[in-house]
Amino acid sequence: MNSDEIRITFPDGRSETVSRGTSVQDVLSKVKPSRDGWIAAKLNGRMVDLAGKIEEDAALEGIEKGSEEATVVLRHSAAHIMAQAVKAIFPEARIGIGPAIENGFYYDFEVERPFTEEDLEKIESKMRDIISQKLAFKRTEVSREEAIRFFAQSGEKYKVELLEEFTDPNVSYYQQGDFVDLCRGPHIPHTGHLKAFKLLSVAGAYWRGDEHKPMLQRIYGTAFFDVEGLKKYLHFLAEAQKRDHRRLGKELDLFSFTDEVGAGMVIYHPKGALVRHILENFEKREHLRRGYQIVIGPTLLKTELWKRSGHFDNYRENMYFTEIDEQSYGIKPMNCLSHMMIFKSKIRSYRELPIRYFELGTVHRHEKSGVLHGLLRVRQFTQDDAHILCMPEQLNQEIKNIIDFVTEVMGIFGFEYEMEISTRPEKSIGADEDWERATSALMKALEEKGLPFQINEGDGAFYGPKIDVKLKDALDRRWQCATIQCDFTLPERFDLTYIGPDGAKHRPVMVHRVILGAMERFLGVLIEHFAGAFPVWLAPVQAMIVTVTDSQLDFANQVCRELQERGVRAEVDMRSEKLGYKIRDAQMQKIPYMLVIGDKEVAAGAIAPRKRDGMQLELMQPREFADLIEKECLETSRGRIGLGI
RNA sequence: GCUGGCGUAGCUCAAUGGCAGAGCAGCUGAUUUGUAAUCAGCAGGUUGGGGGUUCGACUCCCUUCGCCAGCUCCA
Numbered sequence: 001m002n003s004d005e006i007r008i009t010f011p012d013g014r015s016e017t018v019s020r021g022t023s024v025q026d027v028l029s030k031v032k033p034s035r036d037g038w039i040a041a042k043l044n045g046r047m048v049d050l051a052g053k054i055e056e057d058a059a060l061e062g063i064e065k066g067s068e069e070a071t072v073v074l075r076h077s078a079a080h081i082m083a084q085a086v087k088a089i090f091p092e093a094r095i096g097i098g099p100a101i102e103n104g105f106y107y108d109f110e111v112e113r114p115f116t117e118e119d120l121e122k123i124e125s126k127m128r129d130i131i132s133q134k135l136a137f138k139r140t141e142v143s144r145e146e147a148i149r150f151f152a153q154s155g156e157k158y159k160v161e162l163l164e165e166f167t168d169p170n171v172s173y174y175q176q177g178d179f180v181d182l183c184r185g186p187h188i189p190h191t192g193h194l195k196a197f198k199l200l201s202v203a204g205a206y207w208r209g210d211e212h213k214p215m216l217q218r219i220y221g222t223a224f225f226d227v228e229g230l231k232k233y234l235h236f237l238a239e240a241q242k243r244d245h246r247r248l249g250k251e252l253d254l255f256s257f258t259d260e261v262g263a264g265m266v267i268y269h270p271k272g273a274l275v276r277h278i279l280e281n282f283e284k285r286e287h288l289r290r291g292y293q294i295v296i297g298p299t300l301l302k303t304e305l306w307k308r309s310g311h312f313d314n315y316r317e318n319m320y321f322t323e324i325d326e327q328s329y330g331i332k333p334m335n336c337l338s339h340m341m342i343f344k345s346k347i348r349s350y351r352e353l354p355i356r357y358f359e360l361g362t363v364h365r366h367e368k369s370g371v372l373h374g375l376l377r378v379r380q381f382t383q384d385d386a387h388i389l390c391m392p393e394q395l396n397q398e399i400k401n402i403i404d405f406v407t408e409v410m411g412i413f414g415f416e417y418e419m420e421i422s423t424r425p426e427k428s429i430g431a432d433e434d435w436e437r438a439t440s441a442l443m444k445a446l447e448e449k450g451l452p453f454q455i456n457e458g459d460g461a462f463y464g465p466k467i468d469v470k471l472k473d474a475l476d477r478r479w480q481c482a483t484i485q486c487d488f489t490l491p492e493r494f495d496l497t498y499i500g501p502d503g504a505k506h507r508p509v510m511v512h513r514v515i516l517g518a519m520e521r522f523l524g525v526l527i528e529h530f531a532g533a534f535p536v537w538l539a540p541v542q543a544m545i546v547t548v549t550d551s552q553l554d555f556a557n558q559v560c561r562e563l564q565e566r567g568v569r570a571e572v573d574m575r576s577e578k579l580g581y582k583i584r585d586a587q588m589q590k591i592p593y594m595l596v597i598g599d600k601e602v603a604a605g606a607i608a609p610r611k612r613d614g615m616q617l618e619l620m621q622p623r624e625f626a627d628l629i630e631k632e633c634l635e636t637s638r639g640r641i642g643l644g645i
Numbered sequence: 646g647c648u649g650g651c652g653u654a655g656c657u658c659a660a661u662g663g664c665a666g667a668g669c670a671g672c673u674g675a676u677u678u679g680u681a682a683u684c685a686g687c688a689g690g691u692u693g694g695g696g697g698u699u700c701g702a703c704u705c706c707c708u709u710c711g712c713c714a715g716c717u718c719c720a
Binding site for chain 1: 682693710711717
C-alpha cells in the first residue's frame with residue numbers, strides 16, 4: 001500500500017483500499033451499492049456529507065435513504081431550505097436556529113410581524129421552487145473569527161451570539177444557492193432530495209429557551225423522503241386528534257371545565273367520577289397488599305410549617321395562601337408534611353420500619369395559565385402519593401419494591417414506559433454528599449432491576465433526585481406519571497428519628513413516590529391510550545340494554561336490575577327509537593357490550609349480546625352474561641377487579 | 646407568565662357595520678321498528694363578561710375571563 005492509499009473499513013468487517021482524498025460518495029457507491037441511495041455517512045462514528053473527502057484510514061458506514069438517521073439529516077436540511085425561503089420572501093428576517101426534532105423540524109426567526117397562515121403558504125411554495133432547482137449543500141470550513149465577521153456583516157446577530165460562545169477555533173457553514181447558515185452538518189447532497197414536506201404551525205419561542213430573552217417566531221414543519229411517509233404522518237396527527245382526551249371527555253360525558261369555575265379545575269361528571277373511583281379503589285387495594293398504610297392529611301397547613309420544609313422558599317410561587325384567625329395558612333401543593341407529622345406523632349422503633357404512608361391526596365398548584373392543558377395539566381389534582389420512611393440500609397430494597405409496583409401496574413394498563421433519573425437542580429436544599437448518595441441509590445436500584453434509564457441533569461425536585469417514569473401511549477407519545485424521589489433533607493428539617501437496635505436516635509430516609517402520578521393526568525392518558533374504549537373493568541357503563549320495540553322494555557328493566565344486582569354496570573336505553581339507532585349511540589359511547597332484546601329473547605328469558613367491535617355473541621341468560629363480564633374483568637385487570645367497583 | 650390565534654344554541658359550525666342561522670342533540674306527536682342515524686312539528690341566544698366608537702356592533706377599539714398552538718415550567 002503506497003502513501004497515497006488509505007484503508008476504509010466497513011461495518012460488516014470488510015475493508016477496501018482507495019486513494020487518499022476520495023469522496024465518501026465515491027467510496028460508498030464503488031464498494032457498497034445501496035438499494036435506496038446514500039444520503040450521508042458516518043466516518044469513524046461522526047456524521048459527514050457524501051461530498052466529504054476521506055484523508056486517512058477510517059471506518060465508514062453509509063446512511064441510507066429511508067433510515068432514521070437519513071430522515072434526521074433530511075429534516076435538518078428541510079429547515080435550511082425553509083430558512084432560505086423565508087429570507088427570500090422576508091429579507092429583513094434574522095435567523096435563529098433550525099434543528100431537526102422528533103417528527104419534523106423547526107426554524108426560529110426574528111421578524112417585524114409574526115407569520116400568518118398565508119405566509120406559510122408562500123414560504124412552502126418558495127421551498128418547492130428551491131427544491132426543484134436541486135441546489136447543492138456546500139460545506140465550507142472557516143475560522144471562528146472569519147465566521148463572526150461574515151455573520152456580523154450580514155446582520156445575523158443571533159448567529160454571532162452563538163459563535164462568540166464556541167470554543168473551537170474552526171467552524172463550518174453550509175451554503176445552498178444564496179443562503180448561508182452556520183451549521184455542523186451533514187446535509188442531503190442537494191435540495192432535490194426533499195420530496196415531501198409540510199409546514200405545520202407558527203408559534204413564539206424564546207431565544208435559546210430563555211424567557212428573559214427576546215421571543216422569536218418559530219415555524220414547525222415535517223419532511224419525508226416520500227409522499228407516502230408524509231401522508232402517514234398527517235394521518236397519525238389526525239388520529240391523535242380523534243383520541244384527544246378533551247374531545248373524548250366531552251363526547252363521552254366524562255368531565256368538563258368552565259370559565260365560571262376557573263381555569264385548571266376539573267368537574268367530574270358521573271361517568272368520569274365512576275372511572276376515577278374504580279381507579280382509586282384499585283389503588284387502595286394494591287397499596288394495602290404491599291404493606292402501605294392509608295392516611296389522610298389536611299388541605300390547609302400553617303405557613304410556618306411550609307417555611308420549615310423549604311417549600312416556602314423553593315415552591316412559593318406555585319402555592320396558594322390564605323388567612324384564618326390572623327394566621328397564615330398554605331394550601332398543600334404536596335402531601336409530605338402531614339405524613340411526616342404522623343411519623344413524628346410518637347417515638348418510632350427501627351422494628352416499625354419501613355413505614356409506608358399512602359394518601360390519595362388532593363393538592364393545589366398555581367400553574368402558569370399558559371401551561372394548563374385538559375386533564376394533563378391542572379391546578380387541583382389528586383396524587384396517589386406515598387412517603388416511605390426507612391433506615392438507610394433499607395432504601396435500596398424499598399426503591400426496588402416501588403419499581404416492581406410500577407412495572408406491575410403499568411402492565412395491567414398495557415403501558416410501555418421509559419425511565420429517567422433527574423439530578424440536583426439549581427434551586428435546591430441539602431448537602432452535596434446527600435444528593436450524591438440519593439442519586440446513586442436510585443441508579444443502583446434501576447441497574448439491579450436491569451432497567452435502562454437516561455440521565456436528566458438538573459431536573460430533580462428541590463429536596464432530592466428522582467426517577468421519572470414516562471409512559472408511552474398508543475400513539476407513542478410520552479407522559480410523565482410515576483416518579484420516585486429520594487429525600488435526606490426533610491427528615492433532617494423535621495428532625496425525624498427512630499430508635500435503633502443500639503438504643504440511640506437515628507435519622508430515617510424518606511422516599512416520596514407516586515405510581516399513577518395524578519389521577520387527573522393518568523385518566524387523561526388512559527382516555528387517549530384506549531381512545532375512550534376502556535377495558536370492561538374500567539368502563540363506566542359496561543352493558544347497554546337495547547330493545548327492538550317498546551314492548552320488551554319491562555323485560556329489559558328486569559334484566560337490568562338482575563345485572564346491577566350482580567354488580568354489572570348496566571343501563572337500559574328507554575327511547576322508542578329503532579334498534580339501529582340505539583346500537584349506533586351505544587357504539588359511539590364506546591360501551592363494551594350491547595344487550596339486544598326482542599320478542600325472541602323475551603320468550604327465551606335471554607339476551608343477545610353484541611360487542612362494541614361488532615362481534616355477535618350467542619343468546620344467553622343474564623346470569624351467564626354476568627359471569628362472562630366478571631371473567632373478562634378479571635382477565636383484563638390481571639385478577640385485580642371482577643364485578644363491582 | 647410570554648407570543649400568536651380564537652370565543653355565536655347542549656355539541657359542531659354559518660352570518661365582515663344593517664332583521665342572529667343550519668345540522669346534530671333536546672322536547673312533543675306519529676311510527677313499533679332485529680344490530681352504526683324513521684318522519685313531522687316545537688323550543689332553544691344578554692353572540693364569554695364589562696366598557697367604548699357608531700344612527701346602528703356578532704362584526705371595529707379598550708379591558709377582563711376562558712380556550713387553542715408553541716415557548717418557559719411541571720404530576
